[in-house]
Amino acid sequence: MGTIDLFNKEKSLSIIKRLLPWTLCALLPISYFYPLPFSPYPNPHLPHFPSNNITYHSSLSASASPPSSAEKEKSNEAECDYFNGEWVSDSRGPLYNDTTCGTIKEGRNCITHGRTDLGYLQWRWKPNECNLPRFEPQTFLRHIKNKHVAFVGDSMARNQLESLLCMLATALTPNLVYYNKAGKENQFSRWHFPLFNATISLYWSPFLVHGIEKSSTNPNNNLYLDRVDEKWARDMDQMDLIVLSFGHWFLIPAVYHEGDSVLGCHYCPGLNHTEIGFYDALRKALRTTFNSIVERSRGNGIDIIVTTFTPHHFEGEWDKAGACPKTKPYRNEEKQLEGMDAEMRKIEIEEVKEAKGKARRRLRLEALDVTKLAFLRPDGHPGPYMNPSPFVKGNAGRVQNDCVHWCLPGPIDTWNEILLEMIKKWENQPKSED
Template identity: 45%
Template sequence: MLFTNFLKTHQQLQNDKLLLLPKRQLVTYALYALIAVALLYLFVDPAAPAPSAPKPSSVAAPWVQEEEELLPPPSPSPPHQGDERCDYSDGEWVPDPRPPPYNGTACEAIKDGRSCMANGRADTGYLHWRWQPRRCGLPDFSPEAFLRWLGDRHMAFVGDSLARNQAESLVCLLSAWSPPELVHRDPEGRFRRWVFREHNATVSIFWSPFLVKGVEKSEHTGVRYNELFLDAFDERWMSQLGAIDAAVLSAGQWFRIPSIYHEGGGVVGCYGCAAELNHTETSFFAVFRDVVGRTLAEITRRHERGGGGDKPRLVALATFSPSHFEGEWNKGAPCTKKRPYRKGEKELGYTETEMRKIVVEAADEAGAAAAPAGLRFAALDVTTLANMRPDGHPGPYMRKNPFAAGEGRPVQNDCLHWCMPGPVDTFNQILQQTILR
């Protein structure tokens, strides 16, 4: 560009002089000018684009390259809506220097035990990772688009405390765009409901750790076993199905606790029971599979009985979310990792694999059988990505200032639930794409 401007300036000066030159010299100088222009277009193409900036080299993870500036990773192209080839369950966590999607100390939906920053967790590395699927892109969560879809609808999260964890995450993500109003809360916070007035959008939490009717064990009252009634449904949420447009079911952890199983008015089995009870030992995998299948069949039956309504209804089943206790959870085992596992570094265990498989297969089977009823079933497959995030749990920061009592005092750790913001927000990223499909 400098060379071209110089030539133009030089040519203008020469033109001024040419007006004073004799005719023979004028012709000579004109020939010189034509030769210069020809050479310019021969070696310099003024229409050619400027050379592109070199691509940044790959950035090492922060635990390897702590002193070098962490450049943002390239943004993947979002997948085409409805692209069934996009498998969000297969990928890896990559560094992301951007700030988290909401303020972890300001969102009022966060249960105290998940507000890690407010409880004193000082390290913030767990906030700066994003999930990168192997064969596609996972778009950022869009609160505007989600609320536009959720307008005049009711989304319910049904299940255990991980269902509650994901629901709180969704409310916080949406609150970045529109203020929520808490319109219902039971004393223990197990049943809550928010309304986003600007969109007439509702998000609810229904506590139902077994999905079917059950009574939870309680050590302090001397109840040593869960009681599950396999042929009775939990009407606390089932009775509300007619008013629910989308349900996210999340259960599994409570099935691993010793339980007695009832059906037809009698005991039909037991898991982890003492020998003196004289009950048939039953696999909790088999019971979990039975409960999930019965629940989806009942949802279909009630949907058909009610005529289906005038809106399509979605039932998403979140797969098993592994814990990361480094030892026995009830003996103060911690979770000390400060970074995600790399791909292939931490394989799924047998329990996690089987629990995930049960949910995925149940969603596929229900989807094929219930298509005529206007229902849509989908698996929200988060097991692998959750398994790779040992750094994302509250650990000791499930309570404020856990070490204030001094060294040597026992500290309880939470290596099951997720800090907020944290990996659980990715669950809702995938939920949004599931809805768009």
């Protein structure tokens, strides 16, 4: 795996101010992580997710929906590169809004919170080589029939899952069948679509590996890079598709452990540890995760998709009236993906490729490479509308902005449109055998 590159103290101190915006990504999820009340809450004190034993009646048929000729035609574009293209004007708008979804999380509900420049909803991603089909909720549900899809990671995993549930709810209302509200345990939830016996779950695991999050008494995260996080991994034998989304919490001060040794730390003044970079720590964590999935899959054929790192769009200092005021996407020639954003994406792409080459069990693994798509959408964040009616009291110069997460509906819906195309492509693609 190689040794971790050392950062001298001057370099570490010079980049820490740039990383401050990502502290927001660490703090906001704590207040946002409450279950989506699509249905009445069950017992919140169950130690593990329960099995599904719910009946449901609907006019929607789970079996009488063979792929249409249009869908078959779309599948011919399975080899298309969906990740290189541009945002083009589209007057159709999203599949859902702030009233049709059921419940959009408070901090993402930009329309209800008073955002009036709704032009950000009138754009669609157009790959260079093909067309990206509009999301078909029934098709997605048919492809995950009798399966369990698990979103694992940080608040960006939650954001993507929220988007998916909103789009699926336009066809069939998901039933919330599990959550745990003890402390931070409300960051674990499960939804079920009984007609398709399909399950979608959320597992909060911002490092994927075992980690002790920072607290009032300990300002640093502690990461154990050679141990997968059992809070999600213990349920791995129940999962058919795992969608991983992480990286943001690696930018926060941390101490890194491997075995019984401390490898070093990222910005931990006052501790007698070597200052090291977070890039190789992220790489080690992802490699440990892939190895653990392969070792535990036992030939069951778990599929893995890694949603790549998404940049923030703060203009100015995030804690000094920094904002994301743009109302239109960037054009490709306006901005170049570079620096930390490009490096984080590069690591994830490289590790996915490496793991695919080494897989000896039945395993399918791909990167949902949305970094560039996200980079070009500075207009898609909640900004000041993370809070309701942020300017009613005339505090425009002091209101906090969220330029990390994404409005719902918004650009992040595209992530799930591409996710569906990846799943459709896999339908006729054999898994690697032992």
